Amino acid sequence: TIFFLFVAYAVILPIERIVPVLGSKESLQDLTDSYSQFLNAFQARTPGKELGGSSFRFQEYIEAMGLRDVVVAESGKLIFEPDKLADESLREIPDNILRVLKEHIWAMEIIDDFMPVLAGTYEIFRLQSKETADEWFEQMLKRHGTFLAEQGILAAMPKQVKISRVLKKLQSGRTYLFQEEKPAEAYQLVKEALRYGFSSLCISKLHPGKVKERYDVGKDSILWLTFEKGEKTISPKDMDKLNRTVSEFVEGTRPGIVLLDCLDQIKFANGFQKSLA
Incomplete structure (x- = not known):
């Protein structure tokens, strides 16, 4: 000053x-x-x-x-x-x-x-x-x-x-695989991205409330992958909705980051080949 x-x-x-x-x-x-x-x-x-x-x-x-x-x-x-x-x-x-x-x-x-x-x-x-x-x-x-x-x-x-590593390492259009038992590092990356103007979409196997409690990420940007029906839920077997949700987010006007914290659940529900597609 x-x-x-x-x-x-x-x-x-x-x-x-x-x-x-x-x-x-x-x-x-x-x-x-x-x-x-x-x-x-x-x-x-x-x-x-x-x-x-x-x-x-x-x-x-x-x-x-x-x-x-x-x-x-x-x-x-x-x-x-x-x-x-x-x-x-x-x-x-x-x-x-x-x-x-x-x-x-x-x-x-x-x-x-x-x-x-x-x-x-x-x-x-x-x-x-x-x-x-x-x-x-x-x-x-x-x-x-x-x-x-x-x-x-x-x-x-x-x-x-x-x-920030978000700005130095993450490149548009790339996919990154985090090999960790608990996705703490991946959620930390999302939090950093939000600080610098990114929007985020997280699709998680956990209830949004638990995600917020564990990783301190806002619930508004989290969808719950579950067989339960609700406003912000997606069924693991509804591949069309999954693809459409991610595509619409990626095509938005703001730069964004997508976190899929549910790959095992998608693979279990649909099989390996269909999940890859």
């Missing part, structure tokens, strides 16, 4: 006097260059040139990113001016940019240009303290973790950055 109070004071000073607060002059220059490269790439790819609306749209995006007061045009190029940063802007601008990128498919073309911005911002905070940098990046992961992982942006982060 004290760090950002100093930033609020420093923004009215020349860049040389901001450096001791934000970090080394070299790191600040690297971040400035990264922002300038990203902004020029973003402007070049903003649609609407054929209609003459590109400049107007770009201005709207700049406003949404919180960059209006820190970007100037010079010799036909956009320049990022860190000495004009407002209080807390360094922390919030990458978050604003990601919100804009996620709304537009065409913006996926400039993901590579955004990577150095995210990594450079982390480095600036790390020079103040690693705790500050990790706290900031953890908030970014909670807001945008699934998007960052899907787009490969996390690969650009320094090796010392703490990234």
Whole structure:
């Protein structure tokens, strides 16, 4: 908190006097260059040139990113001016940019240009303290973790950055087998995934209440595989409903993770070959 109070004071000073607060002059220059490269790439790819609306749209995006007061045009190029940063802007601008990128498919073309911005911002905070940098990046992961992982942006982060195994190891479309007597590790992975914006579907041999009690996972996302009839139950022999339930979840708009804690029961009820199908 004290760090950002100093930033609020420093923004009215020349860049040389901001450096001791934000970090080394070299790191600040690297971040400035990264922002300038990203902004020029973003402007070049903003649609609407054929209609003459590109400049107007770009201005709207700049406003949404919180960059209006820190970007100037010079010799036909956009320049990022860190000495004009407002209080807390360094922390919030990458978050604003990601919100804009996620709304537009065409913006996926400039993901590579955004990577150095995210990594450079982390480095600036790390020079103040690693705790500050990790706290900031953890908030970014909670807001945008699934998007960052899907787009490969996390690969650009320094090796010392703490990234959950959910975001580092789980890949979209893959199936993972947990060989454990009790599925504690699998449910722990689900809990981690929920922290970073995933939705979850758990189909369990246990009653949802018992799952919540044992593994501290919310009951809302759990279906009970049982021969008993109920609102959130599926019969082990109803393979059509099982397939349909999983397919509809996977095809949803949010990234999701499916946990089947009932493979033995499905196999016993339907036979090995039918269960595989």
